Amino acid sequence: MLTFIAVALALGAVAVGVGWWLHRADELGRPRRFPWVSVVVLAVLAVLAVAAAALGVARASQERRLGAAATVLAGVPVAVHCQSLGQAVLDGGPELGYVRWRADGTPEAWALIERDQCRHLAAYVRSDKHRPTRDQVVAVHVLTHEAMHLAGRLGQAGAECAAVQRDAHTARLLGAGPADAAGLAAGYWRGVYPLMPERYRSEECREGGPMDEGLADAPWLAPPGP
16 A cells, blocks of 8 residues: 555656646746645655555564464464554553453464564574574564463463473574574573563473473573583
């Protein structure tokens, strides 16, 4: 839609210019001034519409990629939506992402990820994955965590522990190699998880603990970093 609007605005600017060229004098023969204001306004609006359309295409592409990763992690077809600028302005909550739950206790088939987290995810996907920033590590984990909710894990501690054991898988789904993926997962487990609010942590989330799912990607199996 924005593309069509941009084309219409550009054609409008051209039409105004052509109209002036064909009628450069009024009925009394006096020269008419070129309608700079109208042409410039239409041209600027066309450029803005093109930019908005390009951003929309990029956002849709990112959401498809994140949704595909979340689908693999959740084991069911799901979608991921990145928070829009308008939603971000109105959002005063601390959550970095969320999944809505139905009255029967089952999750909706989509997750919303906060705008900054989507920005960090995009930066991670574009990077070489060798040395992700702390923001990128957290953003990858947010995607994993919300995917665990989409899989039906309601409690925060349970979803968080399941997520830390799958962060490496998420990183690989986003293009990281095995070593870089393992490093990201270990970075979250050792540097971020211990600082999470109490309701997100559990003493049972550890190697050999009740929440240990025996996955090869578990971060406590990764060798210590440099």
